[in-house]
Amino acid sequence: MYPYHGKDAMKLMKKADISMYNAKNTGKNRYVYYSDKTSTFA
Structure with a gap:
């Protein structure tokens, strides 16, 4: 969710x-x- 998880489209x-x-x-x-915990599945 903007802006918590990124401020540009690519992020x-x-x-x-x-x-x-x-x-x-x-x-x-x-x-x-999205959360930092789910980022480990990438």
């Missing part, structure tokens, strides 16, 4: 991508908010 998209893959790895039909 925000990278963190959104990390969250998307984390959600996919934990099952279908989910959403995940």
Whole structure:
């Protein structure tokens, strides 16, 4: 979420991508908010 997780599009998209893959790895039909803990799954 802007501006907490980044102030430019590239940082925000990278963190959104990390969250998307984390959600996919934990099952279908989910959403995940980015946190420093989820960044380790990338």
